[in-house]
Amino acid sequence: MDSELVARWDRSVPRYTSYPTAPHFKPSVGAETYARWLAELDSGLPLSLYVHVPFCRELCWFCGCQTGVARKDGPLDAYGARLIEEIAAVAERLSGRFRVRHVHFGGGTPTIGGGRLVGAAMAAFRARFDLEDGAEIACEIDPRTCTTQTVEALTAAGINRASLGVQDINPEVQRLINRIQPTDQTAAVVAALRGEGIGAINLDLMYGLPAQTVARVERTVEAAHGLAPDRLALFGYAHVPWMKKHQRLIDEALLPDGPERWRQWGAASARLAALGYTAIGFDHFARPEDPLARALAEGRLRRNFQGYTADPAPVLLGFGASAIGALPQGYVQNAAETTAWNQALRAHGLATVRGVALDGDDRLRRAVIERLMCDMAVDVASVAREHRVAPEALDDAFDELRAMAGDGLLALDDRRVAMTETGRPFVRLAAAAFDAHLHKGAARHSRAV
Numbered sequence: 001m002d003s004e005l006v007a008r009w010d011r012s013v014p015r016y017t018s019y020p021t022a023p024h025f026k027p028s029v030g031a032e033t034y035a036r037w038l039a040e041l042d043s044g045l046p047l048s049l050y051v052h053v054p055f056c057r058e059l060c061w062f063c064g065c066q067t068g069v070a071r072k073d074g075p076l077d078a079y080g081a082r083l084i085e086e087i088a089a090v091a092e093r094l095s096g097r098f099r100v101r102h103v104h105f106g107g108g109t110p111t112i113g114g115g116r117l118v119g120a121a122m123a124a125f126r127a128r129f130d131l132e133d134g135a136e137i138a139c140e141i142d143p144r145t146c147t148t149q150t151v152e153a154l155t156a157a158g159i160n161r162a163s164l165g166v167q168d169i170n171p172e173v174q175r176l177i178n179r180i181q182p183t184d185q186t187a188a189v190v191a192a193l194r195g196e197g198i199g200a201i202n203l204d205l206m207y208g209l210p211a212q213t214v215a216r217v218e219r220t221v222e223a224a225h226g227l228a229p230d231r232l233a234l235f236g237y238a239h240v241p242w243m244k245k246h247q248r249l250i251d252e253a254l255l256p257d258g259p260e261r262w263r264q265w266g267a268a269s270a271r272l273a274a275l276g277y278t279a280i281g282f283d284h285f286a287r288p289e290d291p292l293a294r295a296l297a298e299g300r301l302r303r304n305f306q307g308y309t310a311d312p313a314p315v316l317l318g319f320g321a322s323a324i325g326a327l328p329q330g331y332v333q334n335a336a337e338t339t340a341w342n343q344a345l346r347a348h349g350l351a352t353v354r355g356v357a358l359d360g361d362d363r364l365r366r367a368v369i370e371r372l373m374c375d376m377a378v379d380v381a382s383v384a385r386e387h388r389v390a391p392e393a394l395d396d397a398f399d400e401l402r403a404m405a406g407d408g409l410l411a412l413d414d415r416r417v418a419m420t421e422t423g424r425p426f427v428r429l430a431a432a433a434f435d436a437h438l439h440k441g442a443a444r445h446s447r448a449v
């Protein structure tokens, strides 16, 4: 792809882990609405649970997560106690005892403090919910602070999938992002996890970091492959210093430009494909036998706040500061800052401060966007029929899509949209063509590639 073309489509768009996206959530959906939505849920529905742990021992400068520094364990224990209260408060508003199919611990560093928060939350979940046999219980891990005791605590809590941040193995890149992590350290944690029976391993890599080159990204892919992960995520660094102030410590002069980011993504993707991984959406890769690859092959791949998932549960309940929940009625989000989350929980019994109730148009556009983001193709007319609306309901999207088709990023056949291999990394732009909320409001997003 030539530089001019990359520059033409180098735009900022949402990642579409929900639709409408979080910047369009409104304060009119708060604790009272969430309580009503919880009470309305049919107790036969399986649940997914997400726990956010907003603490790290120090900040990596590239980080875009909702987190803060906790050098001591006191704040962790206080947070853990509130978390248990929130789990009880949510469970008490449900109409019965629900089954749970999937649990995910994200952050921040959920394993901070030796995994004590993971253990406490899992005990609270087991007391309030029925974990299905074979439920996936996943946890994000910072290998730099993961000790033998942490691994034992995770095993005792029932964790069966681990996601480890790697980013780039090059020492200069690591220095420039304030994350020194020798590959041996990552390998030792992977071995310890496997030794304790946590066999499903995900590794997170990045491109677009300061001083990254195609060669460095390729070496990182090779090193990651050497650890035999089941899945790899390949995230583009999102430089949003107006939202994440610590990113101002990144030297912007060393950031790869749009065409170079595209070359890094292309080189890493090609290498991963050659190594036998199946491309999942625009930023994941999985072994063909992994549940994510099987879900893709069977048309069951989903997208939620953790990214791509094989989890079919129709309800995701979020716990902890900034956590987002997805219910059949709409989305809810907790207060983002730990103090505000704590205060909201105490004042209203639930920590919800924003959200959105879905209307018919939102549901239609959400379905089209999710299929496009997951399958790299969508038959808009067919989705419209499923939603009992006329096929031309979303024709407003097609001017932009025709322009993308003209540049070879996608193919159009009547109202069927299919990304080309060249266009795969630009799928968020195609999804944005269906986003009726995008240009309302002042939200700024990360680059498409």
Ligand code: SF4
Binding pocket: 055, 056, 058, 059, 060, 063, 064, 065, 067, 107, 108, 109, 142, 165
């Ligand atoms: S990348 Fe992970 S470990 Fe680093 S600051 Fe962000 S959440 Fe913490």
